[in-house]
Amino acid sequence: MSQLLRLIFRIRNFLLFAILELVSFWLIVKNSYYWDVSFFNTSNYYAAKTLEASNYIKSFVNLGKVNDQLVRENAELKKAMAALSQLKAREGDYYKVDSAFATRFDFKVAKVVNSTVSLSKNYLTIDKGKLDGIEPGMGVICPQGVVGQVMQCSDHFSRVYSILHSEFNVSSEVNNQALRSKNEKALGIAKWGGLNPRVIDLTTIDRFKPIKKGDSVVTSEQNVIFPSGTMVGKIRKLGAKQDQAFFDIEVELTTDFQNISYVYVVNNKLKNEQEKLEESTRPEIKK
Structure with missing residues (x-):
C-alpha cells in the first residue's frame, strides 16, 4: 500500500494535469452545441463498433454449438421427409403404404473423424459406435x-x-419428368470405377429409357439400408x-x-425382419 501511495505522490503533477484536461474537455462539450453533438455521434459510433465486435466473438464461440443443434434438427427433418416420401404412392397406384413401413427409418448424427479418398477401397471413421446404437450394416448419408x-x-x-x-454398390434410379409422365422407372446399379472421387458409374440402365445429361440419380425403392430418393x-x-x-453412364456425385x-447413420428398423424372411425363403442350390 505504501509503495502505491509513493507512486501516486511521485506522479501527482501528471495526475492533476490529466484531471484538469478531462474537466476542460467536459466543459467544452457541455457548453458548445457543435462539440456536444460531435462527441455524442463519435461515442455512439465506437460503442456500436465495440458491440458489433463483441457479438461477432460470441457468435464465433457458439458456432460449434449452433452447428450441432442444426445437424440434430436436420436428422429429425430427414426422418419426417423419409416417412412422407414413403407414404406418397405413385400417381395412379392403388397401393397404400403401411405406416409402420413408411416410418421404418431412423437417423443418428455422427461426426467424421477420419477418411480416405485416394485408395481403391476407401473408408470413413465416425465418432459413434455400439454404445450409441450403431450396428454393422447400417447405411450412412450426409446432407x-x-x-x-x-x-x-x-x-x-x-x-x-x-x-x-470398389466392392460397394447402390441400387439407384434416374429421376426426371419424362419417366414420371410415363410412370416408368430407370433402375440401375451405382458403383465406383476406382479413379475420380467425384464420379461414379451407373450401369444396367436400358438404352431406350428417356434419360439425358443433367438428370438426377437417387437411391431406388429396392434399397434396404437407404431411404428411396436419397441423392447419389x-x-x-x-x-x-x-x-x-445398356447406357454407359457417368454420374457426378x-x-x-x-x-x-x-453424417447421418440410417437405421432401417425392419431390415432384420426383411432379410430373415428372404433368407428363409431362398431356394437351395442343388450340388
Whole structure:
C-alpha cells in the first residue's frame, strides 16, 4: 500500500494535469452545441463498433454449438421427409403404404473423424459406435447424399466403407419428368470405377429409357439400408454403342468426400425382419 501511495505522490503533477484536461474537455462539450453533438455521434459510433465486435466473438464461440443443434434438427427433418416420401404412392397406384413401413427409418448424427479418398477401397471413421446404437450394416448419408455403409463398430467409433469403394454398390434410379409422365422407372446399379472421387458409374440402365445429361440419380425403392430418393448425383455423361443394350453412364456425385464433416447413420428398423424372411425363403442350390 505504501509503495502505491509513493507512486501516486511521485506522479501527482501528471495526475492533476490529466484531471484538469478531462474537466476542460467536459466543459467544452457541455457548453458548445457543435462539440456536444460531435462527441455524442463519435461515442455512439465506437460503442456500436465495440458491440458489433463483441457479438461477432460470441457468435464465433457458439458456432460449434449452433452447428450441432442444426445437424440434430436436420436428422429429425430427414426422418419426417423419409416417412412422407414413403407414404406418397405413385400417381395412379392403388397401393397404400403401411405406416409402420413408411416410418421404418431412423437417423443418428455422427461426426467424421477420419477418411480416405485416394485408395481403391476407401473408408470413413465416425465418432459413434455400439454404445450409441450403431450396428454393422447400417447405411450412412450426409446432407448432400449417399455416403456408404457401416462395416465395423467399437464402443465409441465405427468404420464405414464409402461409396468410393470398389466392392460397394447402390441400387439407384434416374429421376426426371419424362419417366414420371410415363410412370416408368430407370433402375440401375451405382458403383465406383476406382479413379475420380467425384464420379461414379451407373450401369444396367436400358438404352431406350428417356434419360439425358443433367438428370438426377437417387437411391431406388429396392434399397434396404437407404431411404428411396436419397441423392447419389447427376448424370454428367451418357452414351451407348449400337450393339449395347445398356447406357454407359457417368454420374457426378453430390457428396464431396474431401470436405465431409457430419453424417447421418440410417437405421432401417425392419431390415432384420426383411432379410430373415428372404433368407428363409431362398431356394437351395442343388450340388
